Amino acid sequence: MRLDISLRKRLGDFTLDASFITHADRVGIFGRSGSGKSTLVHMLAGLITPDAGRIELDGELLYCSESRICLPPERRRIAVVFQHAHLFPHMCVKRNLLYGYKRTPKALRKIEPKDLIEVLDLGELLDRRADALSGGERQRVALGRAVLASPKLLLMDEPLSALDEALKYQIIPYLTAISERFAVPTLLISHSMNEMRLMTDEVIVLHKGEVSAQTSPEELARQRMGWTRAGYINLLKLSDPIEDDGLFAYRWNGTRLLTTPGRLDGALFELSSKDIMLFRGRPEAISARNLLRCQAVSTFELDGRVGVELACGSERLIAQVVKRAAEELNIVPGAEIYAVIKASAFRRLY
Known part of the structure; x- marks a missing residue:
């Protein structure tokens, strides 16, 4: 057209x-x-x-x-x-x-x-x-x-x-x-x-x-990441859920992501960039149920906030941190980053 x-x-x-x-x-x-x-x-x-x-x-x-x-x-x-x-x-x-x-x-x-x-x-x-x-x-x-x-x-x-x-x-x-x-x-x-x-x-x-x-x-x-309270919204298509100790484990990118209970079928979920915590080393003890080993691909700055594009296998996530945190963690392209996400952070759309 x-x-x-x-x-x-x-x-x-x-x-x-x-x-x-x-x-x-x-x-x-x-x-x-x-x-x-x-x-x-x-x-x-x-x-x-x-x-x-x-x-x-x-x-x-x-x-x-x-x-x-x-x-x-x-x-x-x-x-x-x-x-x-x-x-x-x-x-x-x-x-x-x-x-x-x-x-x-x-x-x-x-x-x-x-x-x-x-x-x-x-x-x-x-x-x-x-x-x-x-x-x-x-x-x-x-x-x-x-x-x-x-x-x-x-x-x-x-x-x-x-x-x-x-x-x-x-x-x-x-x-x-x-x-x-x-x-x-x-x-x-x-x-x-x-x-x-x-x-x-x-x-x-x-x-x-x-x-x-x-x-x-x-x-x-x-x-628009810095213009809304939710920040950047990641859209994730999850499939093949199974029950796991009171939570649901969905297949995503060759791994499993744990979410709060819902329906036992594939679905589209949203995840705010603000709900992804970043670590430079592997955290030893955390209450959050999802730990992903990723690589920083790029960063972009908007109104004092820094968006971090993460390669998690073949998939991508955008996390959001303040500028000082990005500097202290030395987040640069190629850096190994661990992304930590609570099961309750995922919101099912359908």
Whole structure:
């Protein structure tokens, strides 16, 4: 995908003046509430007319103030999934799914309903009325309805914000599967750093109506380490849990990590950089249950704090220490470091 945007729009006291070009197929628009994320998306979809500028998608001008081009939403072939599913409540799931599909010319249909139903695990819901679905089920149906229109671009405007924490992380694998299985370019709008890291390859950061950065999700997470109480959040996929003396031992990177009890299945966990203690020598007696022998790969400084990238076998962790601690421990690339983590420090996402 090639998306070239340069737009200006004034709404009351707020002005959006944003320009960027991206070639990524999974793009995130990140920023706080009021930064202009939804305004940008609505202009891209043709739901709001800009004051000036241009939108070009894969060589086609969707909007250009100079040339007086402004394609209506139905001609842009851009599908939108909003915070709320907006399904037709009187229709069954199957009829909701096929709504956009039937209105798409046969020559433009690239995705078979049966394939999409399989990916989104909707087979058992097809005959159920939309108003009888759970929040997560409704959002999966809304996603399927949008994708079956075979769009050139799928816009997702805070699609998980109306769901509780557990449901959010159940839906994310479906969103990533859509992008991977059907090669549908996606543009995700969110203020969640975890959502950016799990679902995008490039992030456009909006601040007060302007583009303040265009970067990778990983680099953005590192830049924000000193801006939040949690610091940098490590995301770990753990598998094959077994019970171990009142705790759960999950497989990770050829070793076992002990966590507090949960469910006996694989899962995604988050771990704050602040919850990783670092030692230069092997500690002899500690109460924490996890001891990892690692190697320092790199360090980065932000607001008096030092992030330490650790190679733990083939995996990576980011720990956080104050600058004086980094100096006293002589943490430099190549140094052998022991990382100590309490079992209670891991937080299960799904």
